[in-house]
Amino acid sequence: MNRRTEPEHTPDGHYVVISGRRWRATDPSVPDDVAARLRSHLMAARRAVGVALREKDTTAERASRKRVNAAKVALGERGTPPWWEQDEKARKQRWEEGLRRLDS
Template identity: 55%
Template sequence: MDRTPDGRWIVVDGRRWRAADPEIPDDVHAELLHHLGVARNAVRTSAGDEDAVRRARARVQAAKTGLGERGDPWWEQDADTRTARWTEALRTLGAD
């Protein structure tokens, strides 16, 4: 997996994806990745239960937003906004 020179994107199989915010503390990054993995697994195992799939997809969205991979680009946010983004994601993911 390669990063673009500006560090904003990763390239996988020739396709560009937004990179996670590099300012996220390691422990927070690990926790968000854990939530993302659990949520992705729930999407796969919830087939046939539309409510469960919807909830799992919302958790994927929250984790990816917390990581900075979705929503407003992290490089356009100030430090306080970035911190608030991942703090809110963890609050949301911890509430479920």
């Protein structure tokens, strides 16, 4: 059975550590159902980047990378200020705007 394990988090919970490298953690206040939808968009966009690269389609690659970024920002994994410096209203607005953009 292939089980996914949670990555190690820094003591403050702001980052995950993967292969010795720190990456910004997903905002823990994003509801599970919303996070799942955003991750679905993220993975679809990453697959589209791969297709665009194989087809050498720079326009499609650029559009796909923008969708990857939009999903990462909505999850709190990118963007400024970081999620731990935002109030609850700003955090909720960030993921709601991300879903609106990605669902369209």
